[in-house]
Amino acid sequence: MNPPPGLGIVKGLVETARNFVGSFHDPARLTTVQYPDERLPAKENARNFPFLVYDGPDSEKGLRCVACKICEKECPPQCIYIILERDANGKPQKHPRVFDLDISVCMSCQICVEVCPFDAIKMDTDYELSRSDRFGGLLLTKAELAKPNDYYRRIHPTEAQEVDARLEEERARAQAKAKPPAAAAKPAAPAQPAPA
Amino acid sequence: MLITLAGAAGAMALRNLVHCALCLVLAFGGLAALYLQLGAEFIGFAQVLVYVGAVAVLIVFAILLTRNSETRVERLSAASVPLGLGIAVLVAGALGGAAWFSGFAPAAAAARPVAGVRSIGERLMTQYVLPLEVLGLLLTAALIGAVIIALKEPGEPG
Amino acid sequence: MSQPLEQLLVRLKDWLVLQCPPAAQGLVAALIPAAAIVAVFASLFALTTLLERKGLGRLQNRLGPNRVGPFGVLQPLADGLKMLIKEDIVPRDADRLVHLLAPVAMVVPVLLAYAVLPFGQRLVAVNFDAGILFFFAAGATTELAVFMAGWSSRNKYSLLGAMRAIAQMISYEVPLILSAMTAVMAAGSLSLVDIVGSQAGYHWGWLPRWHAFTPWGFAGLLLFTIAATAESNRTPFDIPEGESEIIAGHLVEYSGFKYALFFLGEYLGMFAVSGLGITLFLGGWHAPVPALEWVPSVAWFFAKLFGFIFLFIWLRGTLPRLRTDQLMNFAWKFMVPMVLVNLMVTAVWHFTRSWHFSGAGLWRWLVGALLLAGPYLWLGRALAGGRRFGPRSYHYAS
Numbered sequence: 001m002n003p004p005p006g007l008g009i010v011k012g013l014v015e016t017a018r019n020f021v022g023s024f025h026d027p028a029r030l031t032t033v034q035y036p037d038e039r040l041p042a043k044e045n046a047r048n049f050p051f052l053v054y055d056g057p058d059s060e061k062g063l064r065c066v067a068c069k070i071c072e073k074e075c076p077p078q079c080i081y082i083i084l085e086r087d088a089n090g091k092p093q094k095h096p097r098v099f100d101l102d103i104s105v106c107m108s109c110q111i112c113v114e115v116c117p118f119d120a121i122k123m124d125t126d127y128e129l130s131r132s133d134r135f136g137g138l139l140l141t142k143a144e145l146a147k148p149n150d151y152y153r154r155i156h157p158t159e160a161q162e163v164d165a166r167l168e169e170e171r172a173r174a175q176a177k178a179k180p181p182a183a184a185a186k187p188a189a190p191a192q193p194a195p196a
Numbered sequence: 197m198l199i200t201l202a203g204a205a206g207a208m209a210l211r212n213l214v215h216c217a218l219c220l221v222l223a224f225g226g227l228a229a230l231y232l233q234l235g236a237e238f239i240g241f242a243q244v245l246v247y248v249g250a251v252a253v254l255i256v257f258a259i260l261l262t263r264n265s266e267t268r269v270e271r272l273s274a275a276s277v278p279l280g281l282g283i284a285v286l287v288a289g290a291l292g293g294a295a296w297f298s299g300f301a302p303a304a305a306a307a308r309p310v311a312g313v314r315s316i317g318e319r320l321m322t323q324y325v326l327p328l329e330v331l332g333l334l335l336t337a338a339l340i341g342a343v344i345i346a347l348k349e350p351g352e353p354g
Numbered sequence: 355m356s357q358p359l360e361q362l363l364v365r366l367k368d369w370l371v372l373q374c375p376p377a378a379q380g381l382v383a384a385l386i387p388a389a390a391i392v393a394v395f396a397s398l399f400a401l402t403t404l405l406e407r408k409g410l411g412r413l414q415n416r417l418g419p420n421r422v423g424p425f426g427v428l429q430p431l432a433d434g435l436k437m438l439i440k441e442d443i444v445p446r447d448a449d450r451l452v453h454l455l456a457p458v459a460m461v462v463p464v465l466l467a468y469a470v471l472p473f474g475q476r477l478v479a480v481n482f483d484a485g486i487l488f489f490f491a492a493g494a495t496t497e498l499a500v501f502m503a504g505w506s507s508r509n510k511y512s513l514l515g516a517m518r519a520i521a522q523m524i525s526y527e528v529p530l531i532l533s534a535m536t537a538v539m540a541a542g543s544l545s546l547v548d549i550v551g552s553q554a555g556y557h558w559g560w561l562p563r564w565h566a567f568t569p570w571g572f573a574g575l576l577l578f579t580i581a582a583t584a585e586s587n588r589t590p591f592d593i594p595e596g597e598s599e600i601i602a603g604h605l606v607e608y609s610g611f612k613y614a615l616f617f618l619g620e621y622l623g624m625f626a627v628s629g630l631g632i633t634l635f636l637g638g639w640h641a642p643v644p645a646l647e648w649v650p651s652v653a654w655f656f657a658k659l660f661g662f663i664f665l666f667i668w669l670r671g672t673l674p675r676l677r678t679d680q681l682m683n684f685a686w687k688f689m690v691p692m693v694l695v696n697l698m699v700t701a702v703w704h705f706t707r708s709w710h711f712s713g714a715g716l717w718r719w720l721v722g723a724l725l726l727a728g729p730y731l732w733l734g735r736a737l738a739g740g741r742r743f744g745p746r747s748y749h750y751a752s
Contacts, residue, residue: 004733009673016413016672023412032416214505218452222500241487249494253520256501260513313484346690350546 044156047123049103050112052145064120066094071112071121079105080112099142104130119163125155169193200226213259221252238313359650360474374436387479391468395631399621399648400430406667413671437698440610445508448607452506457608457615460499464622467492471629473654474639485546486538487629493585496623500594503616504604516604518678519594523585525682529689530581530627534543535695536574537565537634545629550638557715559644564637569722570700573637573730579665582627584685586620587688590673591681596621626685628662629655688733695729 033040039159072080083098094175112121123146131137153160203226206219208226224247231240371383406419408426419426444453470485472478474637483487497520504516540545541552555563565571594604605616632638635657639651676684699722706718 002729005738011674013668016668019415020409020412020668022417029415030412030417034420036418212449214449214452218502237482238484238487241482241484241491244491245494246485249491249497250524253497253501253524256498256505257517257520260505261515 001014021149028190042125042127042155043169044158046125047108048125048127049108049123049129049140050121050145051147052099052103052142053120053122053149053152054146055149057148059062059143059148060095063095063142063146064118066118066120067092067096067099068117070115072119074111074115075106076109076111077105077107079103096142099145100139101145102139104134104138119167122152122156122159197226197230199223200230214230214256217252217255219257220255221248224248224252238316357475357651359652360476363474366613372468388469391479392465392750393469395465395622395625396618398625399618400434402625402663403433404430405663406670409664409667411669413668424645434614437610437614442612443607445502445607446697449506449508452502454612456499456502456506457612457619459502459613460496461622463492463499464619464626467626468622468629468696470546471626471633472550472638473480473629473655474650475703477652478547480692481545481547483562484544485550486503486534486544486630488624489546490527490534492497494527496619498618500604507604507607509607512604512606515594518651518680519587519604520677522587522591522594522681522685525685526581526584526591526689529577529685529693530585532690532693533574534630534634535579536570536696539697539700539704540568541570542684546633546638550633550640553640556644562640562642564635564640566635567635568703569719569726570696570703571635573692573726575631575695576630577689577696578635579662581665581689582624582631582667583669584681585627586624588624590676591668592675593678593681624666625659625663628659628742632658633661664667684735687737691733692729695726699725 019029024030030040053064054060054062055064067082067084069082069084072078072082079102081098081100081102082096085093085095085097087093108123110123113123129138149164153164200223203219203221203223207216207223210216210219224243227242228243228247231243367383367386370386371379374382404419404427407429411418419429422428422432440546467489469479470482470488499518500523501516504513504519505723506512543549543552553562553564557563561567566575583589587594605613608616632655638654641647641654643653644718702725703718703722703731706714706721709718
């Protein structure tokens with residue numbers, strides 16, 4: 001059987017009255033965040049546009065990017081422009097001289113992050129990117145893109161932990177390969193006559 | 197008085213039909229003002245409520261739903277002027293003669309009659325109850341007729 | 355009971371009239387209440403736009419405007435300034451004269467309607483013998499203004515919106531006037547001052563004799579409020595000005611000051627019809643308890659008016675919009691039978707007032723309430739069309 005007519009309206013009125021009264025004392029009933037004065041923290045999985053990670057205090061020397069240009073080739077709208085750094089003799093250095101990313105073209109697909117073998121480019125969560133120039137102003141250069149690893153750890157803690165652990169392990173493995181041959185060479189040489 | 201006459205003249209003479217309807221509204225308003233000047237409050241307000249509020253809206257709906265009001269009304273043809281004048285004279289004569297010969301007492305003789313609502317109501321229920329009931333019947337018949345016209349015929353598509 | 359504030363106001367008006375030369379005294383005596391009404395209700399309009407936006411915000415779990423001035427109190431000023439300096443666009447093919455006259459034809463009759471409302475014990479601009487009829491006559495011209503607005507814009511959608519608006523307003527005039535008639539029957543006079551006077555005094559010293567405390571008065575107040583909401587095109591009946599439907603309906607070609615005038619006309623209409631509801635059913639300027647009679651009667655009237663305004667804002671924040679056909683069905687199939695039943699219950703109440711045995715009041719109340727509740731429940735069930743209203747159940751989803 002249907003409830004008496006008009007009851008639904010009364011129930012609705014009671015609910016909105018609760019909203020009204022609650023909005024003065026109950027934070028669950030007033031969900032406004034007054035934007036420029038207060039900001040909601042971004043969620044961990046948020047992504048906006050890419051940025052370059054550097055380890056250590058120096059943004060040039062610590063830059064993880066080696067200018068392999070994989071991200072430039074894989075980017076669907078082709079928004080990345082890389083020029084490799086060469087020294088006086090023309091020998092390639094593992095460092096980009098120019099790394100430009102046009103965020104008016106970038107579609108935030110994250111493919112560059114997925115293909116980078118060096119964990120050098122990651123997604124940023126910053127959305128306050130207004131510029132007064134529509135063309136040049138939205139072309140971010142290497143200096144603007146480079147941000148420290150601490151920043152990466154702050155905005156994506158779990159990812160950063162995982163990347164740091166992996167990089168640490170790789171470094172340890174590389175060091176172990178470098179040391180044991182040097183250490184094994186010495187004990188191997190004197191060890192050779194001993195067991196012989 | 198002037199407003200009423202101007203409104204009526206406008207209702208006849210203007211080209212755009214909707215403008216004519218609005219001038220008619222002005223004429224109704226003028227008539228209500230005349231009633232008020234004569235001290236008949238009830239009739240004056242009822243005139244506004246019924247004529248301006250309902251009849252004018254009815255006229256406007258009728259104009260909109262039946263003809264394209266973009267078309268201008270045609271000019272008067274030369275032959276119709278004397279005919280129109282003749283009819284106007286006849287109608288005015290009939291109404292004026294009826295008013296002249298009905299023999300009501302001049303207003304100076306009596307104090308202004310208080311046509312209060314209470315007295316109107318009492319007369320309606322006692323002296324004039326037959327016209328009241330007939331009017332009610334007429335209105336009911338009109339309502340039923342309107343509903344029947346608006347109903348879809350059974351068996352007819354659409 | 356002599357109300358000092360009202361006496362002061364009346365004396366002030368008389369003194370002002372005496373200051374003028376004798377030839378102009380009649381005119382000034384008529385102009386002063388008119389100027390006062392316009393001033394008070396125009397500022398009430400500004401206050402209401404602010405209250406509405408803040409109130410709707412709070413009802414919807416958000417803040418209203420709070421940037422202009424502390425708590426947004428200067429927002430109406432900002433809105434008014436914006437409306438005034440906006441460019442006045444008139445479509446090329448529009449009927450310029452009618453386009454200009456429509457907002458005027460909307461606001462002027464609505465302001466006229468305030469002339470018969472009694473705001474305080476001796477504060478009524480004109481005391482007509484047929485006051486209620488004057489009020490409804492002034493309200494009926496609003497429909498014509500809506501038509502003029504819709505027609506003169508030379509816009510098909512505007513015309514369609516105007517037609518729907520007029521159909522809605524005419525349909526709800528019938529329940530509005532008939533539910534007002536119950537109060538007229540009880541008071542025995544069409545004059546609003548007499549109707550307020552018939553609600554003076556208290557039952558048993560504490561329950562006011564307002565019409566709203568009788569079964570027919572309670573139903574009448576509800577029906578009147580619903581019809582009033584429909585007449586002023588407020589949600590849930592705001593199809594004509596539905597912002598998400600045909601944009602602004604008949605007002606779509608209006609901008610700037612003319613739009614502000616329509617807005618003003620709508621809100622003034624809302625205040626006027628609330629004022630009438632207060633006068634007819636809620637005892638006008640009477641106080642609710644004898645202990646509080648020292649508060650000026652004007653204050654009581656405006657307190658009740660604010661109550662009505664809050665109710666309208668509350669309804670707006672709660673209910674979804676009705677479709678045009680639902681609206682018309684509701685008017686003709688539910689409201690009109692209910693107001694007719696209400697009229698009969700008023701008659702029953704009137705003819706049983708000679709019952710004087712103990713508990714008579716309660717018996718009369720019970721009889722009236724039952725006579726009303728029966729058709730209400732039956733009509734509600736019948737009009738639901740056999741549909742079950744309850745929590746949704748799904749065929750395939752678990």
